Amino acid sequence: MTERLIIWNGYNMRSDLKKQIIEDLEHLPLDMQKKVSDFAHALVLAREKGTPGNELVRFSGTIGRVDSRKMREAVSNECERIDRNEW
Numbered sequence: 001m002t003e004r005l006i007i008w009n010g011y012n013m014r015s016d017l018k019k020q021i022i023e024d025l026e027h028l029p030l031d032m033q034k035k036v037s038d039f040a041h042a043l044v045l046a047r048e049k050g051t052p053g054n055e056l057v058r059f060s061g062t063i064g065r066v067d068s069r070k071m072r073e074a075v076s077n078e079c080e081r082i083d084r085n086e087w
Contacts, residue, residue, distance in 0.1 A: 025033050063071075 025036060028036065
């Protein structure tokens with residue numbers, strides 16, 4: 001079988017893969033179709049978040065030792081505590 005690529009939202013998608021996903025969805029109840037949709041959407045959002053590491057390399061070494069130490073101390077002192085009465 002010859003695979004055909006489809007451009008969808010700027011991404012390539014094999015036509016046979018898309019067809020299989022749609023066929024599988026048709027056999028699921030509505031609540032499970034919604035779960036598949038939510039999962040696919042979460043994957044899209046996860047892919048769109050953040051900056052690729054190769055774009056951040058240029059910032060390597062730009063924070064001085066003193067500032068770096070202060071940030072580590074702030075995280076250690078303020079972020080690693082549990083307030084058992086918070087809830």
